[in-house]
Amino acid sequence: MSLFNYMHDAVMAAGTISVGEHAKQWTVFGLTINADTVWGTLIVAIAVCLLAWLATRNATSGVPRKGQLLYELIVEQVQGITDSAIGPKGRKYVPLGIALFTFILFSNWLGLIPSGHNPEWLPSPTGDINLPLAMAALVIISVHITSIKTRGIGGYLKHYAQPSILMLPINIIEEITKPITLTFRLFGNVFAGGLMISVMVALLPVWAFPPFEFGWKLFDMFIGAIQAFIFALLAIIYFGMALDNAEH
Secondary structure (H helix, E strand, C coil): CCHHHHHHHHHHHHCCCCCCCCCCEEEECCEEEEHHHHHHHHHHHHHHHHHHHHHHCCCCCCCCCHHHHHHHHHHHHHHHHHHHHCCHHHHHHHHHHHHHHHHHHHHHHHCCCCCCCCCCCCCCHHHCCHHHHHHHHHHHHHHHHHHHHHHHHHHHHHHHHCCCHHHHHHHHHHHHHHHHHHHHHHHHHHHHHHHHHHHHHHHCCHHHHHHHHHHHHHHHHHHHHHHHHHHHHHHHHHHHHHHCCCCC
16 A cells, blocks of 8 residues: 555544534524534633733732733734724724734634544634634624724715725625635634644554644644734724725
């Protein structure tokens, strides 16, 4: 058997990661709920809120502690990005940017908990397309609501024909693709990380798996941080575009 055929058969036999398949599902009023996504999301939400509370509970205007210093560093970085993308009027979106970044980061990293020579028992909730899609939809709907409040309904509809009526189809397509690209960029990268773990499970012997898993998951942590940053950055940019009035 050739090496290619061996790898193909091993990967196909593993079958540990499939799109849309979950270890536990609930059915409520005819709706299917992915249990692992639900409890993973709750774990991440509790962890983010707990760390935020620990970092700010003893906040002081004097010499900050390590937790407060890290929190202030994140706030300053997000505020700097917001100021450069929107200006001072966009500082009200700094909490949103921080919330998106930290929540997505922790969600991406949840699946990096060492799992041994077995499928991950606690997958990243962002590896389920439903969560990235929900976050993307929430961001884009909020952006359109902000745009209508800023421009008025007439200005909102008119901006689709800017700078020329010929741009109307392109501008509409661009708005439709925004939530799609936000969703699949995040989901695709997280899912690919889990798929690589599945491939290594299929191809590597038990004794060789841990070092390869450790090395890959370090790289996966970096990719997870980049994807969290990109999602939060694009959300801020979209709000900045919504705040621009017709004259500007």
